[in-house]
Amino acid sequence: MKSPFFWQDAGLLLLLVANFAFSVWLVVRTPDDTRVENVASAASTERKGMPKTPLVWRILLRALCLVYATASCLTLFVLALQFRDTEFLPTSQEYWRQRNSYPQVKMGMTQKQVDEIMGDLRDVWHRNDNEQYHYLLSPSGLPENATVSFGADPKNAGGAVVVIDKWPDDKRLNVLNHWWRGHLLFEYWRCDAVLDKAMGLSCMGMLLLAVVSLLPFWPCRDWRSLALYFPVAALTLGLAHEFTRRGDLRWVVFLIAPSSVVIVVTWVIRVILVARK
Numbered sequence: 001m002k003s004p005f006f007w008q009d010a011g012l013l014l015l016l017v018a019n020f021a022f023s024v025w026l027v028v029r030t031p032d033d034t035r036v037e038n039v040a041s042a043a044s045t046e047r048k049g050m051p052k053t054p055l056v057w058r059i060l061l062r063a064l065c066l067v068y069a070t071a072s073c074l075t076l077f078v079l080a081l082q083f084r085d086t087e088f089l090p091t092s093q094e095y096w097r098q099r100n101s102y103p104q105v106k107m108g109m110t111q112k113q114v115d116e117i118m119g120d121l122r123d124v125w126h127r128n129d130n131e132q133y134h135y136l137l138s139p140s141g142l143p144e145n146a147t148v149s150f151g152a153d154p155k156n157a158g159g160a161v162v163v164i165d166k167w168p169d170d171k172r173l174n175v176l177n178h179w180w181r182g183h184l185l186f187e188y189w190r191c192d193a194v195l196d197k198a199m200g201l202s203c204m205g206m207l208l209l210a211v212v213s214l215l216p217f218w219p220c221r222d223w224r225s226l227a228l229y230f231p232v233a234a235l236t237l238g239l240a241h242e243f244t245r246r247g248d249l250r251w252v253v254f255l256i257a258p259s260s261v262v263i264v265v266t267w268v269i270r271v272i273l274v275a276r277k
Contacts, residue, residue, distance in 0.1 A: 001097040003087060003138070004177045013083055016076045023069035027062075027226070059223050063232045070236040074205070078197045085139065085193070092139040094121050099137040103170050109163045111150060118148075131161065137176070137183055195244040202241035203255050209234055210259035213266040220270045227270055234263045 003009070086092055097119070104117050114133065123134040128148075135146040151164040168176065213230055220227055241256060 001093045001100065003096045004099070006087060009083055009087070013076075013079060016079055016106060018070070020069070020072040020076045023065070023072040024275075026065040027069050040263050055223065062224065063229055066229045066232050067236050068227075070205075070233045071240075074198065074201055074237070074240055077201050081197050081201075082193060089139075091121075094119065095139050098135050098146075099173075102135070102137065102173060105148060105163060105166055108153070110160045112160075114148060114163065124153050128162070137173070137271075170249050180254075198240055198244040202237045202244070205237045206234060206241070206256055206259040209237070210262040220274050222274065225270070225274070228267065228274065230263055231267050234260060 002260065098121065101117050101119075105114055111131075111133075118133070118135060121135070125132040125134060127152070127239055131150045133148045133150070135148070137146050147165075147167045148163055149165040150161040153159050153162045183225065213227070
């Protein structure tokens with residue numbers, strides 16, 4: 001069962017995929033030495049009198065491109081996991097089924113009829129002399145959940161209790177279904193869900209980066225070598241972890257700290273090798 005916002009959410013996810021692809025293109029687009037030499041020789045006349053970009057600015061620009069790519073990757077994976085949890089988990093699909101079935105609940109229905117429509121995924125509250133069924137209309141229960149109140153049937157005294165009130169009503173639910181931007185805010189950017197996913201992904205990214213740093217096949221010929229910028233990506237992931245960490249230091253002790261040491265040590269070795277050339 002798809003949510004009412006499935007295609008809008010999928011469109012946003014595709015935009016983030018395109019953004020990540022663009023960031024990767026910025027990182028890998030640095031021309032190789034041969035191309036630079038060919039372009040330099042072909043356009044030597046035009047380049048005369050033009051100031052050459054300082055090396056420090058070129059290094060800074062390449063580092064910023066890698067920061068952009070790392071942040072784009074982290075954002076994409078967080079939203080992709082949120083999209084999976086919101087749209088494809090069995091419990092999420094049951095919540096969306098309830099949302100689609102909710103307009104079928106009408107005044108005067110019995111509890112058995114409501115259960116046949118909405119299912120058993122509900123909380124039962126007792127308030128005054130009435131019984132209330134509470135349903136989640138989305139995986140987060142926001143921006144509103146549903147309440148169906150049962151009471152005595154005024155047309156059949158002593159008979160089965162029937163629906164005497166429901167909130168939101170059908171008009172309000174229709175407004176919520178069209179308020180998909182608010183839905184995105186509540187479903188995808190809930191603080192606890194985003195922080196947990198960002199923290200876990202940043203830890204995994206640091207560990208993966210440390211493993212990749214130990215691999216010998218990363219060439220380091222000059223300032224454009226991607227391996228020389230691994231600490232920049234590690235710093236981005238480390239900041240993401242630090243801003244999303246919620247009081248658990250075990251990740252730092254057992255994963256983040258050793259990974260950081262490996263990345264820095266291998267980076268120093270590569271910088272020394274490049275400096276000697």
